[in-house]
Amino acid sequence: MNPTPVPEAPGADGPPSAPGRPRPGESTTVPRQHSGGYEDLPGPSPAHDRLEADHLDHPDAHHAADAATVENLLRCWVREKNLPQPAGKTLRVPLDASGTALLVPVHYWSPTGWHRFGPPALEGAPPTAPSADAVTVAALLSRESGPVGDHREGADLVGRVADSIRRTADFITHRRQHPGPAADADFFLTAEQSLLLGHPLHPTPKSREGLSESEARLYSPELNGCFPLHWVAVDRSVLATDSAWTEQGRTLTAGQLTSRLAGDLTLPDNTAALPLHPWQARELLHRPAVTELLSAGLLHDLGPHGDPWHPTSSVRTVHRPGAPAMLKLSLGVRITNSRRENLRKELHRGVEVHRLLRTGLAKEWQAAHPGFDIVRDPAWLAVDTPSGEPVPGLDVMLRHNPFGLGDDAVCIASLTAPRPWPGRPRMRSRLAVTVSRLAARTGRPTGAVAAEWFLRYLDQVVRPVLWLDGTAGVALEAHQQNTLVILDPDGWPRGGRYRDNQGYYFRESHRAALERRLPGIGTHSDTFVSDDVTDERFAYYLGINNVLGLIGAFGAQRLADERLLLAAFRQFLTTATGLGSPLPTRLLDSPTLRCKANLMTRLNGLDELVGPVDTQSVYVTIANPLRR
CATH class of the missing domain: 1.10.510.40 (Transferase(Phosphotransferase); domain 1)
Structure with missing residues (x-):
């Protein structure tokens, strides 16, 4: 759909320049690789x-x-x-x-x-x-x-x-x-x-209570931080999970997806791999519910492993170029007004919206607006106590990564x-x-x-x-x-x-x-x-x-x-x-x-x-x- 035309701004920048002629202080040399390039920037208007x-x-x-x-x-x-x-x-x-x-x-x-x-x-x-x-x-x-x-x-x-x-x-x-x-x-x-x-x-806007200066260097997107994830293995008896992630018509479990992301990490029998933010992993060791699960052998601390991941603008969602998924991790740091730990209802919500869109709603939407979509959150993995209560902070939402290097x-x-x-x-x-x-x-x-x-x-x-x-x-x-x-x-x-x-x-x-x-x-x-x-x-x-x-x-x-x-x-x-x-x-x-x-x-x-x-x-x- 073509946008509705509107009149030009009344003289905000002086009279229009002749077609093809550079404006004062600006260069017509523009990098063609993409609009976010850094070379040959035009000068200020x-x-x-x-x-x-x-x-x-x-x-x-x-x-x-x-x-x-x-x-x-x-x-x-x-x-x-x-x-x-x-x-x-x-x-x-x-x-x-x-x-x-x-x-x-x-x-x-x-x-x-x-x-x-x-x-x-x-x-x-x-x-x-x-x-x-x-x-x-x-x-x-x-x-x-x-x-x-x-x-x-x-x-x-x-x-x-x-x-x-x-x-x-x-x-x-x-x-x-x-x-x-x-x-x-x-x-x-x-x-x-x-x-x-x-x-x-x-x-x-940039307050982050709980991060030391050395941690900030690793975990801040503004400092181009990157870090390997911290992995734990979760016994399937206390594993909570759901997935609507499909590839070639086959639904993959969240555990299959995290195992793929973990690469050559060796897991104990009857467990699933759970990635954690390194700051969160350290903090969780002081929580009684987590120490009890570790002592009972229902959680296994496997430590940091794998290639580095990069924090995005939300700090706790991480991205690795070329990976099929981004990961929305729990992070107990108070960022802006909230401690950023996933709530169980939010994990359910991501999968539910993906399923809702797959009922035919997405096809209707794409027919009307083919350039727009929701970045889907179709799988999650978390931990319950042996009695079935959620353990806060031990969870991950798996998000589609639809963006290639040139997007x-x-x-x-x-x-x-x-x-x-x-x-x-x-x-x-x-x-x-x-x-x-x-x-x-x-x-x-x-x-x-x-x-x-x-x-x-x-x-x-x-x-x-x-x-x-x-x-x-x-x-x-x-x-x-x-x-x-x-x-x-x-x-x-x-x-x-x-x-x-x-x-x-x-x-x-x-x-x-x-x-x-x-x-x-x-x-x-x-x-x-x-x-x-x-x-x-x-x-x-x-x-x-x-x-x-x-x-x-x-x-x-x-x-x-x-x-x-x-x-x-x-x-x-x-x-x-x-x-x-x-x-x-x-x-x-x-x-x-x-x-x-x-x-x-x-x-x-x-x-x-x-x-x-x-x-x-x-x-x-x-x-x-x-x-x-």
Whole structure:
């Protein structure tokens, strides 16, 4: 389907260049191997040149990391407290509990929330006083949270902010020294390991409690970490497993798959091979349930073995180029707001969705949208006690690996995140580099290219997700890290993928139809959710986090006028109302939207993987930018 044309951006980058003629400061020499190549990068566009000196490019990596974290905290606060756009160039953030305020320079005000801020100052402080750093800002904002948080959660926030800054500084330092991958690097892995700054609306996007510095070097995707897996052998009397993984018409068990991945590892009789994250394996030895299984001879610790695996952007999902499976491992490190150990219902859910799609739903979907699919999670292996109770942390989800070395699949979070590039003084996002290349190659204004790229993305990625909701009542938790766009050799969207065995919402209103497709669906996976909660979460994850977040990235990086892209999104939603999903109408008509509040969630001490889906996170009401 061809995207709906929209008018070009009104003068965002000056008059169009003549066809085939390079724009000032840009090269028409573009590597043809794929759009994520590093050689012969075009220079920054004129609009990019007009930006204030960006603190992300500060030569001191800790300064850059601290400033990025300050911006995250302030973006969260502005959104979660509904602070209005200031009349001038300074935002005043009242701090009533401390009897002062923050005065924040506004470099860019985003209609969708991706604001750019300068270093804040305390109101009344002498001109020579240093600006407020991120730890200070976090402490001041936590005091303002009142009854929603206590001193313990405020102190926890401050500590995790400091941890996130330290790790981000390490990532920036490493990437400045090693900005480019090898010429034969795996495209998918390169993209997965390029998310240096993390979620722009999260207070502690890179906090990882429990990892030492030496462990971080091995286990961090941002540091290009890699490591062999730690293996245990599980006696089949305590093995819990399910598989819908098929090859050449034959179903393979999870144990057969892990044995293949283990290579020449020797297993005791009547056991199955279970891979573990090395950090998790060490931590599990201190858990009584695991030590009892080891003492009883029902678990056998086989140690590290095999070729190295590489952490992807989620840290705990690992990838090995050429392997048939990726592995989603349990990892008890607290990342963002949660300890990342698989829940048994999530293991069931991955296999169940694969079976649901195989009932004929996938064929219907592919007929309508052949460029989009779900990355399947069709097998898992875990451990029970002899009495049949699940043992937390001893499990693995086996995920299809559909990406070959030449598949340019990149999650939207990585696409929009600034990072160092070889030979360039400024951090830029893959999105900015791609759009600049396309503008240089075609001789069109950057804003017009950005608008076309965005419309192609809506058709190739967003429309299929709306189809699945409208047709089957299955809403995807399609936030930017769960959503991958597949790019053609020039950098245009040509398809997409969704990944995450946790993030499915089966609409209660579609229960009967889904039961007819797959009898017993939801019995073990706990995936049916009321339509009201589904509407709220779907609007946030796909509408706000994904699409409005992408619009914000285009605007904050001076690639396009956000107002133009919001108009294009409204036009797309009008055409998408016929897909059957209630989301387009909700986004078009509702004056307000419910939005996840990452800072308030942290100050409430919530673990987003624990408890009922409707109370795992704090949600706030924000004005709908599509209605402004």
